[in-house]
Amino acid sequence: GENVEQHPSTLSVQEGDSAVIKCTYSDSASNYFPWYKQELGKGPQLIIDIRSNVGEKKDQRIAVTLNKTAKHFSLHITETQPEDSAVYFCAAKAGTALIFGKGTTLSVSS
Amino acid sequence: DAGITQSPRHKVTETGTPVTLRCHQTENHRYMYWYRQDPGHGLRLIHYSYGVKDTDKGEVSDGYSVSRSKTEDFLLTLESATSSQTSVYFCAISPNTDTQYFGPGTRLTVL
Numbered sequence: 001g002e003n004v005e006q007h008p009s010t011l012s013v014q015e016g017d018s019a020v021i022k023c024t025y026s027d028s029a030s031n032y033f034p035w036y037k038q039e040l041g042k043g044p045q046l047i048i049d050i051r052s053n054v055g056e057k058k059d060q061r062i063a064v065t066l067n068k069t070a071k072h073f074s075l076h077i078t079e080t081q082p083e084d085s086a087v088y089f090c091a092a093k094a095g096t097a098l099i100f101g102k103g104t105t106l107s108v109s110s
Numbered sequence: 111d112a113g114i115t116q117s118p119r120h121k122v123t124e125t126g127t128p129v130t131l132r133c134h135q136t137e138n139h140r141y142m143y144w145y146r147q148d149p150g151h152g153l154r155l156i157h158y159s160y161g162v163k164d165t166d167k168g169e170v171s172d173g174y175s176v177s178r179s180k181t182e183d184f185l186l187t188l189e190s191a192t193s194s195q196t197s198v199y200f201c202a203i204s205p206n207t208d209t210q211y212f213g214p215g216t217r218l219t220v221l
Contacts, residue, residue, distance in 0.1 A: 032208045043114075043200055043212035044153070089152060096160075096207055097168060100152040 002027040002094035006101025013080050015110045023090035023101050024072040032093035033066060033073045037086045038103075044089060048075070080108045113137040114213035116201050122219045129188040131216050133201030135181075141204040142184040144168075144176060146197040147215075153200065159184055160207075191220045 003026040013019050025033075031052040036044035050057045050064045050073065057064050061080075066073040077084055085108045091098040113136040123129050133142060144156040145168075155168030157176040165176050173195060175187045188195055198217050202210040 034209070036212075043214050046209065046211060049209065091153075093208060096158065096166075097155050098153075098210060100154075102150065102152040 002030060002092055002097075002099040004090060004092050004099050004101045006090050006104060008104060009102065010105045010107070012107045012109065015080060015082060015108055017080055019075075019077045019080055019084070019106055019108075021075045021088055021090070021104045021106070022072060023074070023092075024070075025092040025099075026071065027092070027094045028068075028071065030092040030094050033064070034091050034093075034098070035062075035064060035075050036089045036091070038089065039086045047088075077106075080106075082108050082110050084108050114201060114203055114211065116199075116213040116216050118216060119214065120217045122221065123191050124221050125192055126190050129191050129218065129220075131186045131199055131201075131218070133184040133186070133203075133213060135184075135203045137203055137205070137211075138181060139203040139205045140181075141207055141210075142178065143202040143204070143210060144174070144184065144186045145200045145202065145212075146170065146195075147200060148197050156186065156199075191218075193220050196220045 006023045034049035037047045038044045061078045063076040087103045090101045115134045117132045143158040145153045154170045159165045159178040177185045201213040204210045
């Protein structure tokens, strides 16, 4: 079945720097790749997603890139702010199920 | 949380007792999901529903059952709770099997 690996597990940046989180997936049939942000004590919040027919998608300070050949996709956050501090999860859709990575804890210090 | 509520939000129970968690949505979405979240494992799918009375198993379904008698409600039942089922449980809803929106979660402790 599908397997999603996410790196790094923790990431610390200074306010204003960029942050990049990378995920790889194993099932070449996967065609939908969302990213979620989870704050302490809350449910995961969808922040951006990309489908397999698109290479890049941007939404203000957040962008996602997809390389289908290499089977990896990345989340890019520019001009980080303290409120970006959270756990971020990538996922890949295999059949009817979303398979999640194990998460990246992002800390943005001011 | 996209019109999703979960109840209870916290529960402590004893091994061997039955437990039912409820997910309620106001979005009229067709698809509903139950996940559990554990340290080191991320989010794992327990069961999902693709319509009223239509459900299927996910990756970690053993020890769990579900029911969906109305579009807006999806129930998760632990027939006889075990300590390994101590976890945070999240419900999610989707209009199209792709974009999933999560509820606030239920923290369950089985002693």
